[in-house]
Amino acid sequence: MSATDLLLVPTGQPDERLPTAGAGPTNFGWWGMVLFIAVEATLFALLLASYFYVRFRSGPVWPPDGIEDPKLALVLVMSAVLWSSSLPVHLAHSAIKRGHVGAMRVCLALGFVLGAAFLALQCAVEYPDILRHEFTPRTNAYGSMFFTITGLHGAHVLVGLLMNAWTQLRARQGAFDRHRHVTVQNFVLYWHFVDIVWVFVLATLYLSPRL
């Protein structure tokens, strides 16, 4: 980034002028998001550890009580939809770093659609099917764990969608340029985090029972 088109503030030391805070690690907001993600990542790590704790303390058969292994077809489609959303979101970030607000908004919208599609498939197709034919959160600890973990992740997707919409709104108001866009950057960080968490959720809940 070239410093010439940033507002430079005299500090009081002779000939010293410093830029005002832009995006990236010189911005408190970036640090705040990184630490928030650390908190959330710890939460998920503990929750997945709890799943394995319950599983290994349970009997030899997992899932228990005659529940079948999780079905993979739908969830692999869902995963592809969710992970593919990271691409437009990444491109949105690259676009605003070059100052292309229009391109950023298109990419954000695409990311929103893919994230919403994941959530819709989960809530409107996967959950009803499982609840009707297999188990509910009240069936046993396995069911409770399944719905708590996927539900918590889904809640994070929802928060990500709200942040996406907020970023879109602020972009419409002309809030961002190539130097000032920590809001975009924070959304991008958060969204990638939510996608990465899904790798672990998928591996734990859907793949590990088949091992």
Add this chain to the structure above:
Amino acid sequence: MATVTTDGVATAQALEEAWHETPGLGSFLTTVDHKRIGKRYLYTGLLFLVVGGVESLVMRIQLAHLNLRVVDPETYNQLFSMHGVTMMFLFATPVLSGFGNYLVPLMIGARDMAFPRLNAFGYWVFLAAGVFLYGSFVVHQMPDAGWFNYTPLSDSVYTAGPNIDFYALGLIFVGISTTAGSINFIVTILKMRAPGMSLNRMPIFVWGELAMALTVVFALPALTLANVLLELERRAGFHFFAPARGGQPLLWQHLFWIFGHPEVYLVVLPALGIASAIIPTFCRRSMVGYTYIVLAEMAIALIGFGVWVHHMFATGLPTIGLGFISLTSFLVVIPSGVQIFAWLATMWAGKPVLRTPMLFVIGFIILFVIGGLSGPMLAAVPLDQQVTDTYFVVAHFHYVLVGGAMFPIFAGIYFWAPKMTGRLLSERWGKISFWLMFVGFNALFFPMHILGLRGQPRRTYTYQAGLGWDFLNLLETIGAFVLALGILVTFVNWMWSSRRGEPAGHDPWQGDSLEWATTSPPAEYNFENIPTVRSREPMWDQPELGPNGQPPEAGGRGLGGGHTTLVTSLLEADPEVVAPMPHESPWPLLLTVALAAVFVGLLIRSWAFWAVASVVALGCVAGWFWPRGETQET
């Protein structure tokens, strides 16, 4: 920003204009000044000390003699549960956050915390969560399963009333405050240190706050998760802990103590930092082994994550696991010992001056060593299995927590209250208070070692005749009242001295760190010029530092007197950018009120109320981030 000067030199008048908060109800509710917020944390936390203290006095009256019925057994259960919850979550943590809030920006030469509005939010949430938890007192349904709230006792089968829901929801709520505060501390400490204050020149107190904040980030989610799972089990019929449908009762204990043991250290770490701030000042020499003390603090924070199972030695876990955890528990002795020997060496090599703050610190060292001796005893599995759930354990953790945190807190009050009020506390009454507290504390807690070894169980509302426990229990009760009297003397001393005390001046103790390079009390903007630091003890080595910071000729930066602060690099603290700071805001308080309504909705299971409150809370978040004219979008 009209008053910003072109050469960047700040005038007090410009800063005054930019930073002033008009006194009155408006700014009382909207302030983002870290000093006002810090004092609020202190006062509110000390109020909860009184509440938790009264609870313990009632318990001590009940136990003064055998077979008394001052309170019934059910009330006694509620008292010891809320005593623990109050002292850990509503007294110790917030008061140490209060010191941190007030002092960290001053010690590192910043104009505020990194997130001033989040700071205000943290305080309001803490207050609201405290009120929420004590709402259970109003309806006579206080949590009654102990502060660690083991399942299955805390399941809806065995505790059907809302007692445990107050506990679980209240602790999730207060956790929001602690997490927000910790993120704020970390960013402030890493990115806002005055130019030249590289990490290896940072005051040890600030290291202590950093260690505490990092511990919170990685430990607190375990408590939040445990309580979320518990509420899902109690309220929604999920199965995590009850064994009937595949739950695991010990899962609660694991999650609780994965948080709970770091929690103990996150109370002690900043308190150790207070001791390390006071000792060099009153020994008139720099701290012996700065690097080792810092490494020891960090090591304690780290090892704290690997010892949680020592709270579960009596649960029948595999022996190999117990052996491992026993080993890590013994390991804690090493970094703790490093700190104690560094303090002793500093005193040995210096000329200790026994003013009240120093007296409290010496008292702390003695009590912490006694608690440190019973610690390794409990780390040995065979002994622990013998004395678990007896008063021996109660004696141990009160020595390390009351001795290790409350005595430093009182030292901190005598040391820093002059900075906050501009007036010194009375030395005479300070010393009287110390001796009352020290004698009362030992009379209260030392006999518990003996009673514990003789088998008196903790958490039991009375005891029978003929066991030989009567005299020591009476002595403990007398000690409790002497301790309470000592605490009261300090409160009265503080209140009286803040009006009538001797004026302190900007640096009454000839301290070594930057909080003494500003007026007492400091101006709203802290420093007219942000100093450049060239030493680990800037106040001793840089004579140009005065009550207004450092003049521009000597390296001070006024940033033109705007509503801004300096952002510096993480390791070396080189100036990077100038950050505009947010002004007063009503949103932290409004968001807190909305969140409180969300938690009340969950408690009373009114889903309509809950939904409305949640939407309002989201609206408050939007209002918070909605741009206002003066702050630039970033």
